Amino acid sequence: MSEYRQIIIDHYKNPRNMGELIGADKTIDEANSSCGDLIKIFVKLTNGKITDMKWQGVGCAISTAGASMLSEKVTGMNKIDLEKFGETGVVEMLGGEINVGRMKCATLAYRGLLKVFD
Numbered sequence: 001m002s003e004y005r006q007i008i009i010d011h012y013k014n015p016r017n018m019g020e021l022i023g024a025d026k027t028i029d030e031a032n033s034s035c036g037d038l039i040k041i042f043v044k045l046t047n048g049k050i051t052d053m054k055w056q057g058v059g060c061a062i063s064t065a066g067a068s069m070l071s072e073k074v075t076g077m078n079k080i081d082l083e084k085f086g087e088t089g090v091v092e093m094l095g096g097e098i099n100v101g102r103m104k105c106a107t108l109a110y111r112g113l114l115k116v117f118d
Helices: 003-013 061-073 079-093 100-106 108-115
Strands: 026-032 037-046 049-058
Touching: 003 061, 026 108, 037 061, 037 108, 049 061, 049 108, 061 079, 061 100, 061 108, 079 100, 079 108, 100 108
Parallel strands: none
Antiparallel strands: 026 037, 037 049
16 A cells, blocks of 8 residues: 555544634635535634645545645745645645545535635
8 A cells, every 4th residue: 555545544543634724713614515515614823824624524545645745834925825735735735646536525625625715
């Protein structure tokens, strides 16, 4: 098993930053209609930057690991930083081996996070 697969499984079994963020500045719901994955993202913002992120969700290993890993990565990011990170950054973070059919799973939390800045 590749190192990245082990990391994905670890984040799936032990998701980081899962839970409700009391006093969140923004709460976003995002869904992947093709497979039924759901996520609710809670974010605190200070001066246009993400200072804290928590999430709740139900989904496959890829979407859960993506949300967990992203929640550790985005602290301190503003909209420009997040856009620069992009879906490419999400795929690289997950090991660079996401097939086309799983892209919506992998980027579910990322797509939700983009809406925080709308």
